[in-house]
Structures are given as structure tokens and as C-alpha cells.
Amino acid sequence: MKFPDDFPITRRWPPRHPERLQLYSFPTPNGVKASIMLEETGLPYDVHKVTLSDTDVKSAEFLSLNPNNKIPAIIDPDGPDGAPLALFESGAILIYLADKTGQLLPKAPAARYQVLQWLMFQMGGVGPLFGQLGFFYKFAGAEIEDPRPRQRYIAEAHRLLGVVETALDGQDWIAGDYSIADIALAPWLRALDFYGAHEVVGWADHPRTVAYLDRFLDRAAVQRGLEIPARD
Ligand SMILES: N[C@@H](CCC(=O)N[C@@H](CS)C(=O)NCC(=O)O)C(=O)O
Secondary structure (H helix, E strand, O other), X not given: OOOOOOOOXXXXXXXXXXXXXXXXXXXXXXXXXXXXXXXXXXXXXXXEEOOOOHHHXXXXXXXXXXXXXXXXXXXXXXXXXXXXXXXXXXXXXXXXXXXXXXXXXXXOHHHHHHHHHHHHHHHHXXXXXXXXXXXXXXXXXXXXOOOHHHHHHHHHHHHHHHHHHHHOOOOOEOOEOOOHHHHHHHHHHHHHHHOXXXXXXXXXXXXXXXXXXXXXXXXXXXXXXXXOOOXX
């Protein structure tokens, strides 16, 4: 594949610097994982705003890059063996960028699998479950009278917070040193505030998790990444 001509998404969102990695995203908990990682690693990149509106994320051009119609997605014109690589799924993007730069994912097997374990914990647990909590507690699902979905996701979020709180006993970061697992997890912990769910999930009863999120939000690269791409 030749970049950019063979990638239909570039017709709608043309690269400004075609030699650089291209990020297609919006500053949501999943989107900022990619922008924070790019800011942490210092890789040069172009960013393209793809909003969650159907006219963007479900456009034919975006679907040509991610048939699952979700941000974030990337194209690296200089991928493995020098060929362009297109990638979606934030977890895969984090692993790819860590391997490409040699940063934030240990090479030693035992430490590497610890990081991947917590990354998968976020991808398969915290992200989907907190996302449903947001839907049933703050967004359209909040109007549903049947309390069971809301109760289920509140209880699951509370349980998952307990898992994080226990894991943080005696360490600053979820898998030991700061890693892509933190870049995946912390933006979803931050989302609980946006959902107005702190009280129902017992946020304040998890002091190590509260301090962990503060520690994450203190990082300059995180602060930059959280605003990329600009919403307007
Ligand atoms: N498992 C995916 C989830 C991505 C995801 O859910 N993205 C949301 C924003 S946080 C999205 O693009 N939603 C648009 C839609 O569903 O139409 C990942 O981690 O990349």
C-alpha cells in the first residue's frame, strides 16, 4: 500500500506532513490514550479531528480505516519494514507505539506481561463497564425506570475500583513503573467525574486510586494529550 494515495481516509482528512504518523481521534477516554502516548513518546504526528457524529465516525472515509466506526485510529506511513501500517483499537495502538519507540512497555518478559495484563483489564473490563455506567447513569439510559441496569453498572464500577485500589497498595503505578497500562486506565477513572458518579461508586473511599489519578494528571504530556485534538 502506498501512503497517502491508497488510504481513502486521507481524501477527507489530508495529512499535513505525510511523512508523519497520522492520528484520527477525539478527546474521549479512548481517544486520549493515543494522544497522551504520542505526547509521552515525543513521536511527531499529525492529528485529525474525527467527532463522534455519524457524519464523521460513520463516514465511508473513516470506515475505510476502522470498520468498527470508533476512534482512535492511526496510520503510520513508516510502519514495520518501512511499509505503512493502519491500526484501530486503542490497546493495539498503545502496544504498537510502545514497541515502535521502545518506551512505556518493558522488554523483560515478566514485567511486559504484567503491563499487558493490566492493559487488558482496562480494555475488557473498566472501559466497557464504565462506558455502560455513563450511559445508564448520565446519558440516555438514565431515563430508563427499571433500576437494574444502573445498579448493575454501579456495582461493577465499585468492584473494579476496589481491584485498582488493592493493586496500587505499595506502588505508584498500576503495573509497577509508569506504562501504557496507566495511559489506558487513568482516563477512564477520570471519566467517573464527568459522569457525576463519584458518590455512587464510592470514589472517596479509594484514596490510593484518587492519588493515582492526581499523579497521572500532574504529568505535562498527559495534560497536553487530554486536549488533543481540540474540540473546536
Ligand atoms: N475498544 C475501542 C473502543 C473505542 C470507542 O468506544 N470509541 C468511542 C469514543 S470513546 C467512539 O468512537 N464512539 C463512536 C460510536 O460508537 O459511534 C478502543 O479502545 O479503541
